[in-house]
Amino acid sequence: MTEIGITLLATLWLALDAGGVSLPRAGPLHPQPHLCAQRIFAGSVVPLHLPNGATAALLGPGSIEGAHLATPAHLDAPAETLVIAERNGVAGARRVTLLPAPALTNTLASVDADCGITLYDRASLTPLGTFVTDGSPADAAYSGNALIWAPSSGSSATRYVPQAGISPLALGPDTSALxxxxxxxxxxxxxxxxxxxxxxxxxxxxxxxxxxxxxxxxxxxxxxxxxxxxxxxxxxxxxxxxxxxxxxxxxxxxxxxxxxxxxxxxxxxxxxxxxxxxxxxxxxxxxxxxxxxxxxxxxxxxxxxxxxxxxxxxxxxxxxxxxxxxxxxxxxxxxxxxxxxxxxxxxxxxxxxxxxxxxxxxxxxxxxxxxxxxxxxxxxxxxxxxxxxxxxxxxxxxxxxxx
Structure with missing residues (x-):
């Protein structure tokens, strides 16, 4: 994780959690991290889009691995993580919610090419959260007790089973449909x-x-x-x-x-x-x-x-x-x-x-x-x-x- 001065981290922590005070509205000099989803399932690997010259750090579960936020493989309860972008002593932040691995019963999924696989309650159509992927997903399929998705390029697909979590699945290359x-x-x-x-x-x-x-x-x-x-x-x-x-x-x-x-x-x-x-x-x-x-x-x-x-x-x-x-x-x-x-x-x-x-x-x-x-x-x-x-x-x- 990139180190950020303790004073800056403490200020951000206090601004978010002490007495309900919120961060001031970001101005043009505040570097803002961008993530493609707000509610993210455990096991996701989330690309981080940072302004030029900015570095990233976290307050909360997960870790920064290169240009990605690696979420925990397992969570027992929802958790908040603050993604911080810092440049020249000025910081901006975004709060995201990390979610336990979901059940697949009574769900449907949206294949979102620029982010990942978003699950919804099938009856109410309420969004549940997103499995954010590193590569652009081409398609997904429910298969037995699993949900499988594959990128449009490469051959490293993903299988998700509620009881076992996320695991890699070797498929053929360059998926167009499943x-x-x-x-x-x-x-x-x-x-x-x-x-x-x-x-x-x-x-x-x-x-x-x-x-x-x-x-x-x-x-x-x-x-x-x-x-x-x-x-x-x-x-x-x-x-x-x-x-x-x-x-x-x-x-x-x-x-x-x-x-x-x-x-x-x-x-x-x-x-x-x-x-x-x-x-x-x-x-x-x-x-x-x-x-x-x-x-x-x-x-x-x-x-x-x-x-x-x-x-x-x-x-x-x-x-x-x-x-x-x-x-x-x-x-x-x-x-x-x-x-x-x-x-x-x-x-x-x-x-x-x-x-x-x-x-x-x-x-x-x-x-x-x-x-x-x-x-x-x-x-x-x-x-x-x-x-x-x-x-x-x-x-x-x-x-x-x-x-």
């Missing part, structure tokens, strides 16, 4: 450009004695979805390959591959009706291409049944099977509401500037639309499509993950 395949008892990971110029999915068995298997699926895999069959077959989009592949997790190759259009990105399936819906994120130069939109694939006949071309920068797809509705997010700020033949059912939703990957909670009847630029998730009632909540996230949410 999927818990419960029928097959495996975790599926999409790996961009592995080996270079191609792409793969990595199959990780529940049994740690079983080595991971990597299956080629085309250039730049991005989206994953279950087909709903008993084998736990998985659909994979390949953005630069223009294809949708079906992978049997028990096999060593893609069972079948279909050309679906330009830059297939997100994918979702109506498993009861044997349909898959693929977002086509096609661009020409810097603008949406007429080749983009959304495609519906007949999984039984394995053919493209229809394409709608008025969502040329489509990103993600979610399905409401009970009402036969499809939600398509696109980069121009709209969420299209379509039927299974891709006809509009109503005017588009406009939750924010850049809606990302949508999710549907069929139990709670919620539609989640992440808004990365606003650091929030907009929640709609699935029955009425009225906005019912705005979940505050840590920076740049990409997706809401459900158990």
């Amino acid at each position: 999927l818990d395949d419960r029928p097959a008892h495996v975790l599926v990971q999409a790996n961009r450009d592995t080996p270079p110029g191609s792409g793969a999915v990595t199959i990780i068995a529940d049994d740690p004695r079983t080595p991971p298997r990597r299956l080629p699926v085309g250039e730049t895999p991005e989206g994953l979805a279950l087909t709903g069959d008993a084998a736990g077959s998985v659909l994979v989009t390949a953005v630069n390959g223009g294809t949708l592949s079906e992978v049997d997790p028990r096999a060593d190759w893609a069972v079948r591959t279909l050309r679906v259009g330009e830059r297939p990105f997100g994918v979702a399936a109506d498993t009861a009706r044997g349909l898959a819906f693929v977002a086509l994120n096609a661009v020409a130069g810097m603008r949406a291409s007429t080749a983009g939109g959304v495609a519906v694939v007949d999984l039984r006949r394995w053919r493209v049944r229809r394409v709608r071309h008025d969502a040329g920068l489509a990103l993600g797809v979610a399905v409401d099977p009970a009402r036969r509705r499809i939600f398509v997010t696109e980069e121009l700020g709209s969420v299209l509401v379509l039927d299974e033949e891709l006809r509009p059912l109503r005017v588009a939703l406009h939750p924010c500037e850049l809606p990302w990957l949508p999710s549907v909670d069929l139990d709670a009847q919620h539609l989640f639309i992440p808004c990365p630029r606003e650091d929030r998730v907009v929640v709609y009632d699935l029955r009425t499509l009225r906005e019912v909540a705005r979940m505050k996230t840590s920076p740049y949410p990409l997706r809401v993950v459900l158990p």
Whole structure:
């Protein structure tokens, strides 16, 4: 830990805790430490962003390790930590709350690319805290009694089990998506450009004695979805390959591959009706291409049944099977509401500037639309499509993950 003069530390301590006196409002000369979350779970490694020339110290649990705040691996109760930035004898501080490792029962998670994984109570949508990560998380998945997340680069993923805490998990490199395949008892990971110029999915068995298997699926895999069959077959989009592949997790190759259009990105399936819906994120130069939109694939006949071309920068797809509705997010700020033949059912939703990957909670009847630029998730009632909540996230949410 960087040493700060005892007088300065004592002054900060007294200002915070003696008689309820608070620190004076920071002026332009006070260096302020920046952390991406306020309520942080034990075991997190938190990047510290300090002004040029400033050094850091702590009052409270944790330690400064290089440019990071290392939180305790275990806490019995919430604790306050003061992060202090000092430069030329002038200090600024930020108080953060460190939280015991949470239970995962009745939770959901937001994947926040510029911070970590934020947990919420599934019923009330109340934020519980954030697992802050050193690398930018690409995706997360509930898997059995664990929550797993992986960064967009590198191969060092993280597994969190409430009874055991946080532990590293070796996956394939360069994650774009994770999927818990419960029928097959495996975790599926999409790996961009592995080996270079191609792409793969990595199959990780529940049994740690079983080595991971990597299956080629085309250039730049991005989206994953279950087909709903008993084998736990998985659909994979390949953005630069223009294809949708079906992978049997028990096999060593893609069972079948279909050309679906330009830059297939997100994918979702109506498993009861044997349909898959693929977002086509096609661009020409810097603008949406007429080749983009959304495609519906007949999984039984394995053919493209229809394409709608008025969502040329489509990103993600979610399905409401009970009402036969499809939600398509696109980069121009709209969420299209379509039927299974891709006809509009109503005017588009406009939750924010850049809606990302949508999710549907069929139990709670919620539609989640992440808004990365606003650091929030907009929640709609699935029955009425009225906005019912705005979940505050840590920076740049990409997706809401459900158990």
